[in-house]
Amino acid sequence: MATLNALALLDTEPEREFDALVALAAEMLDCPSAMMTLIDRDRLWIKAANDGERGEIARDVTMCNVTIQGSAPLVVEDLSGDSRFAANPLVAASDGVRFYAGAPIHAIADDGRRHPIGALCVLDTHPRSLNAAGRKALVHLATLAEAAIAARTAAMQALAIAVTADRQSSVLARQDRIFRQAERMAAIGSWRVLWPDGLLEWSDGVFRIHELPLGAQPDPSKAIDHYPPHAREQIAQALTDVIRTGVPIDLELDFTTALGNPRRVRVQGELEHAAQRNVDGPVAIVGIFQDVTERHALELTLRRTAETDALTGLANRAAFDRALDAAITRARAAATPLLLALVDLDGFKAINDTLGHNAGDDVLRGVGQILQAPWLRGSLAARLGGDEFAVIVDDPALVGAPEEIVSRLQEALQVPVSVDGLAMISAGTVGIAALETDCQTVRDFVHRVDIVLYRAKRERIGERRRAA
Incomplete structure (x- = not known):
């Protein structure tokens, strides 16, 4: 409990890092509910949930209480069939939880030991399974939660020291030593700017992140050059807002060091003294500057994993649904044409059964390459599922020639496959249609193209019979 209490996480307001994390967990593991929970002495408190619901539950009836007792993920495919949970009121209810998967979240105490403080979990009201990749992803997500908690703690400590250092001169030397240690451990630094004079002060940690020699006088006009143009506008607006309204700065931005190395940084700041907003003259703003490159890279990797079909490298079904929904919105707003093509492989099951699954996997990978050809x-x-694929076409040079798209794709999909002297032909049927006014949703549009695909398959079957 001491480790959890020291983090000052319980009963706090929502924070975007943790909200984004549970949203990613629900999306990545395809579950309707995802939560980040903290285990207090007698209760489980929900720090973040993808549906926005937060609150507390008695600790002894929660699955997360069991999760933190082990080091590996806890996965229960059907809670009603597990003697530990079957009588649990959260499970026994008519709309109760049936599936649970959670991984423990740890924090490091002052003595350097890791202690479980909660769990990252996904839930469903229907029984389901979670494969090895899903379990691994759950562990990665819990690790990301731990990193976010550690970064939050370091940022809070650093910002508190930066704001109060000049008020506590009697302990300034001790605070400075602590702050320098925190900077080195957390890739973090502090900054202070006198506005509008532009006098800028950096701690050693900020120089290190910039990959600049320690101790030089930072030049505000050059410091801004480390950011891309759109980020410079965000910084300028944030400085204006904090001076006018006192709203703290909290930005996460792309950044390039003096040596040309790309980084991702988080910039936080606030007025040195809140009363300064009511005083004419210069205003001092103090804050922290943190290198979050590794955490950002892990987030991107997890998101790519969540959106990509591992075998073909194409977008998966969830990513397709989002992309098509966005494409429909753009097409409606701009009154531009939009095509959707559905591809169904002909005889794929026969190839799998006759030549083996390795040959089938090679066919699917080949289709992935065909559907990413430069001409598209x-x-x-x-990849929507087993042998079903889709292509969203919105390029002006292509949308006017749907028949040509079908012809080129079906020709490219006609590929010989052979294993140990056995030879077969892999082929595909393509159905394509344009977005019409009666297609209000992704489902409507896909259904429209499904009908076209079904007709195309029947026609091809008829052609083969006549040829025989």
């Missing part, structure tokens, strides 16, 4: 001009291709 950046159209988004996705």
Whole structure:
């Protein structure tokens, strides 16, 4: 409990890092509910949930209480069939929880030991399974939660020291030593700017992140050059807002060091003294500057994993649904045409059964390459399931020639496959249709193209019979 209490996480307001994390967990593991929970002495408190619901539950009836007792993820495919949970009121209710998967979240105490403080979990009201990749992803997500908690703690400590250092001169030397240690451990630094004079002060940690020699006088006009143009505008607006309204600065931005190395940084700041907003003259703003490159890279990796079909490298079904919904919105707003093509492989099951699954996997990978050919001009291709694929086409040079798209794709999909002297032909049928006014949703549009695909398959079957 001491480790959890020291983090000052319990009963706090929502924070975007943790809200984004549970949203990613629900999306990545395809579950309707995801939570980040903290285990207090007698209760479980929900720090973040993808549906926005927060609150507390008695600790002894929660699955997360069991999760933190082990080091590996706890996965229960059907809670009603597990003697530990079957009588649990959260499970026994008519709309109760049936599936649970959670991984423990740890924090490091002052003695350097890791202690479980809660769990990152996903839930469903229907029984389901979680494969090895899903379990691994759950562990990665819990690790990301731990990193976010550690970064939050370091940022709070650093900001508190930066704001109060000049008020506590009697302990300034001790605070400075502590702060320098925190800077080195957390890739963090402090800054202070006198506005509008532009006098800028950096701690050693900020120089290190910039990959600049320690101790030089920072030049505000050059410091801004480390950011891309759109980020410079965000910084300028944030400085204006904190001076006018006192709203703290909290930005996460792309950044390039003096040596040309790309980084991701988080910039936080606030007025040195809140009363300064009511005083004419210069205003001092103090804050922290943190290198969050590793955490950002892990988030991007997890998101790519959540959106990509591992075998073909194409977008997966969830990513396709989001992309098509966005494409429909853009097409409606701009009154531009939009095509959707669905691809169904012909005889794929026979190839799998006759030549083996390795040959089938090779066929699927080949289809992935075909659907990403340069001539498709950046159209988004996705694998919807086993041998079903889709292509969203919005390029002006392509949308006017749907028949040509079908012809070129069906020709490219006609590929010989052979294993140990056995040879077969892999082929595909393509159905394509344009977005019409009666297609109000992604489901409507896909259904429309499904009908076209079904007709195309029947026609091809008829052609083969006549040829025989």
